Each structure stands twice: as C-alpha cells, then as structure tokens.
Amino acid sequence: MSAGRTARERVRAELIREITETARRQLAVEGAAGLSLRAVAREMGMVSSAIYRYVASRDDLLTALIIDGYNAIGEAVERADARSVKADADDFSGRWLAVCRAVRDWALAHPHEYALLYGSPVPGYQAPEDTVTAAVRDTVVFARILTEAHAAGAVDPDGGAPPGSPPYPPPPPSIAEGLDRVRVIVHMDVPDDVIARALTAWAGLYGTVSFEVFGQYDNLIDEPARAGYFDHTMSLLGRLIGLKP
Amino acid sequence: MSAGRTARERVRAELIREITETARRQLAVEGAAGLSLRAVAREMGMVSSAIYRYVASRDDLLTALIIDGYNAIGEAVERADARSVKADADDFSGRWLAVCRAVRDWALAHPHEYALLYGSPVPGYQAPEDTVTAAVRDTVVFARILTEAHAAGAVDPDGGAPPGSPPYPPPPPSIAEGLDRVRVIVHMDVPDDVIARALTAWAGLYGTVSFEVFGQYDNLIDEPARAGYFDHTMSLLGRLIGLKP
DNA sequence: TGTACATCAGTGAACGCGCGTTCACTGATGTAC
C-alpha cells in the first residue's frame, strides 16, 4: 500500500539525483552558460520534455547545483578542520592553513562549480533566499576556528602591528553594524577588530583562489610553485588576523 | 588621391569604434554571455552580415572589449596615482589607498566589464597573447608605488610583525623564480619578501572588489557601510605589505 | 485474488526564439588615364 507509493517515490528521488549529477557533470565540462535541460535529457536518454516531470525549470536546476556546491565546499572545509582538530586542536594557525587549503583544493578540482559560486553572477539568474544557509557553511568553520583561538588567547590583540609603530587602525564606527550582522550569521564571537581583520583575510583567501582558478596567474606563477605560493600567502593572512605562528 | 582613401579609412575606423562602443553598452546591460554580433548590428541599424566588414568574429570583438577594459581600469588607476603624487608623492599609504579606491570605483561603475576581466572565464574563449600588456597596466602602477616606497625607506622590512614575536615567514625558495618573473613583468624593484606580501595584498584587493561586485556581501554588509569597510580593509592590507601609516 | 479506476512517467510534435557565419548580389565611392 504505502510501500508501493514509497517505491515510486524512491525511483523518483533517485532520478532527480541522477539529473542533478548529470547536470553537474555538464557544468564541469561546459560551465554554467553551457548547461541546458535538453542536453541533460539527451545524456539520460530521455526526451527533452520528460525532464519537466522532475525539474520545474532551468533556474530551478541551477539553484539545486548552487546549493549542492556550497554544501560540497562546506563539507570539504568541515572535514579538513575535523582532521586538524584531531591532530592538534590548539594549533590555530595550522587549522587556518588547513581550511584554506581545503578551499583551494576543492576549487581546483571543481573549477566550474567554483565559478558558479564565486565567479561572475549567471546572467538572468537570481539566487533565492534558501541558499544562504549553505552559502556560509564554510565561513562558519573559519569563524569557529577564530572564536576558539581568541578564547584561547592565541589572537594577537593588535593583529601583529609592531609596538612603537602606530597600532592597526580600528574599524570605523560606520561598519560596526555590519560587523554585528556577520557576528550573528557565522557565529563568530570575537571583538570588532578581529572580525574586520578576519573579513580581510577571508577576501584574500577567495581572491587568491579565484586568481588561480580563473587564470590570472597563468603567465605569472608557474604551476608547480603555486601550492607553495598559496601556503605562504595564507600564512601572511593568518598573521594579519593575529594568529600566532 | 590618398586623401580620399584616408577619408574612407577614417569612416571605417569610426565605424569600428562605434561597433565596439555599442558592444560595450550591451555588455554593460546583459553581460558577456548576452553579447551577440546580431544584436550589435541591429542596434546600429545594419543587417547582421554587414558587421563582418569590420569584425572578424565574435571572439575578435570580445578580445577588443577585454583589451579596452584593461586599458580603462589601467588609466583610472594611473590618473588616481597622478593626483596622489601631485598632492604628496611621499605619502605612500595614501597613494596605495587611492589606487585601491580607483579599482573599486571603476569596478562598481562597470560591473559587467569588470566581470569580463576578473570573473569567470568566458566559456570557449581563449585570450590571445596581446592582452598581457594591457592586463598588467594597473598592476604596474601598484608596483611603482611600492618600488618608490621601498627606495624611500617607507616599507617596514618585516611587514609589521612585532619584534619579539617570530618575523613574518620568508617566501619559500620554490617560488623565487615566480617572484622574479613578477619583478620583470611589472617592473617592481623590491626584495622577494616585499613582492610576496604585495601579491598577497593584490589578491586581497581584487578579492574584496570581486566580493562586492559579485554580490557576496549582499546579506552581510549593507551598502552605505561598504566604502568604509573597503577603506579599512585596504589599510590593513597596506600595513601587511609593510607600508608605514 | 480479480477487476475498474486513478495516478503518474514518458513520448513526440510543435512554437517561437536567437545565434554565428557564408555567399552571391547591388550600388556607391574612389582611382587612373
């Protein structure tokens, strides 16, 4: 009775999964602009209209891929930090470096998915609200590391500015409200100046990864040196936040 | 005689200019993916095939737009620094902030052009060699500021790491060759560790601008606070490089 | 267990759209004597 209905539903769920996976494979090859419902149907041996039994529209499929992408990168980051914690939970700059590497590795392994999440917005596509939870999943891990580091006294209160020289500038009052919002969204329990420095490092991380994935380094830094360059850059940004080495 | 021929050539050059400008306007509205030769021809009141008198292919037009874009952002940065130099050539952190702002202002005024230059690569499009000179035009200005600052002794040799605490890590030997290439391409005459920190700040600058232009801050930092946030972030990155405040 | 009905999956044709690019052509504008 309801077991029969569940059987049908299970097939249905499986097909939806297969559709998004086929779509993801096409995304990996052609990029977001080349993703088409017809091509997905073709590859699955369906007639193009049949797709509409499972997916409401192209935008719907894109949204699913975006959410999946955020979750994938979030999971990679979570796993990386879990490993670090097991090794040495108090080595906060080590944990920082490990999650940075996780972002880079994932991005290099899935360049088109990364572009979908962090590259130019897809024209005509508007991300719905429910992507937000998935979108900050990686950032939440960063926030947790910094919160724990700060609680453990492992964050330099002045972000590494040399005593004698003027301290790092404090965040201007105009952005206090924004910092508060960040604090709430990613659960980061540290003072304003640390949040501000963390946001700077965060932009630096994704800027560096985007430069590498999008080819900005192509004639600048040759491939074998990039891993070392990346690690070095992330160490510098970790120091900027105030993480003690 | 040759004056007549020149007249024809002048009309031709003017039309090519008009085509790229129409294309740029369309790019601004629709983004790179929505740019089509047919649409350009339509807007100019030509039949679609007539475009091929002036432009070899769609990719050709894209290349022209990319080069123009790099030049436009490069010019904006050059002008900004020229103003700073006139005001106070020795205020190096002021000059750094001014050129950062120039990049941000240009990007916010031309989001789709910015996306074409620094966003996801356009699928199926391969940038030819001759974009390189234009592509580094802005970076050359950054390099000049840092070279002058370093010559004037205004760059902290240890990038602001507090004495007593371990110094900032030196760039690993594996990336020395890459740093040398950067030194040559953008004419930056400073030690390796300064180049490495400059590259980090450079990625931070474009990462920050990309986050803002591509909407990553949308539910995080509200618009009026963004200029202040940007300035603060760039000051922090300037300090990371070692620029004295 | 067997039949009558309802639900859902998948088909195939079609609509209307836009694209890049080619090609044979008509006219207009310049050039050479």
Next chain:
DNA sequence: TGTACATCAGTGAACGCGCGTTCACTGATGTAC
C-alpha cells in the same frame, strides 16, 4: 574635366544549430473495493 574600371560597403536570403517550454497523448504502475 570626363570616362572606364576597381574597390569597398552594405543587402537579403539562407544554412544549420540549439535552446526552454507547452501540450495532447499513450502506456504502465499502483490503489480501492
């Protein structure tokens, strides 16, 4: 200055392609009695 010719600009039709989405339909699979 006037004519014969060459060069170039722009036309219009066509090729072949792919796309998202709708719709009336045929069968198969489940459900209720």
